[in-house]
Amino acid sequence: MPRIALGLEYDGTDFVGWQIQRTGRSIEAALAAAVEAVANEPTTVRGAGRTDAGVHAAQQVAHFDTGAERTERQWLLGINSNLPPDIAVRWVREVPSTFDARRSAVRRRYRYAVLQQPTRPALARARVWWIREPLDAAAMTAASLHWLGEHDFSAFRAAGCQAKTPMRRLVAVRIARTAQADGVLWQIDFTANAFLQHMVRNLVGALVEIGRGDLEPAAAGEMLASRDRTQAAVAAPPTGLTLVGVLYPEHYRLPAASDAD
Secondary structure, X not given: OOEEEEEEEXXXXXXXXXXXXXXXXXHHHHHHHHHHHHHOOOOOOEEOOOOEOOOEEEEEEEEEEOOOOOOHHHXXXXXXXXXXXXXXXXXXXXXXXXXXXXXOOOEEEEEEXXXXXXXXXXXXXXXXXXXXXXXXXXXXXXXXXXXXXXXXXXXXXXXXXXXXXXXXEEEEEEEEEEEOOOOEEEEEEXXXXXXXXXXXXXXXXXXXXXXXXXXXXXXXHHHHHHOXXXXXXXOOOHHHEEEEEEEOOHHHOOOOOOOOO
């Protein structure tokens, strides 16, 4: 039975997240329904990561098994024609049966956007965390160094996180800022082998507190060492978070997420 991988983007504003819930729209359900309409058979889709309610994706990756015979182009056009406007498939590839969207991934990259300006935004309100206070880039960069490498990130995981282990390997944190008309757009990228539930939002919450000057950079290491969620910062809101890419071994020959996304 062929296995099909696909890359998709979505605006998570009006979804309860990737995973099917008892109530509300989920990306998983919408994608499965669209695939089923093309395959003409019941289908289960499995994603690389379970993004939360309000979280966006520039390149989420999913796979499904099917007995239907379709070309990659037929899958692409057919699925997109059955998806709502806030989800779009970017590419489709037939992959070996060894491929698993979640288990085969070697790295994931998330980007968090913080907009610092005096007044609240309207157009960007669902894509950024709006704050008024200026941030100190040097302090935030110094803080992030405490998290690089493989650590127990219990202090930055959600209480309901179902991951079997809190150990994660944070490969890189990149903090960039772009001047705006009356403020600064901050983009904070996190690359890791995998992430715990709410991990990025909790890390960003700590960075913003440090950037504001409420805490010293060393507090980032103290939070990590505590392994206690109550000792860390309040989570950043989901609106500023986007899954920008999932990396797989080269032999699967999947399209890579662009750094420009």
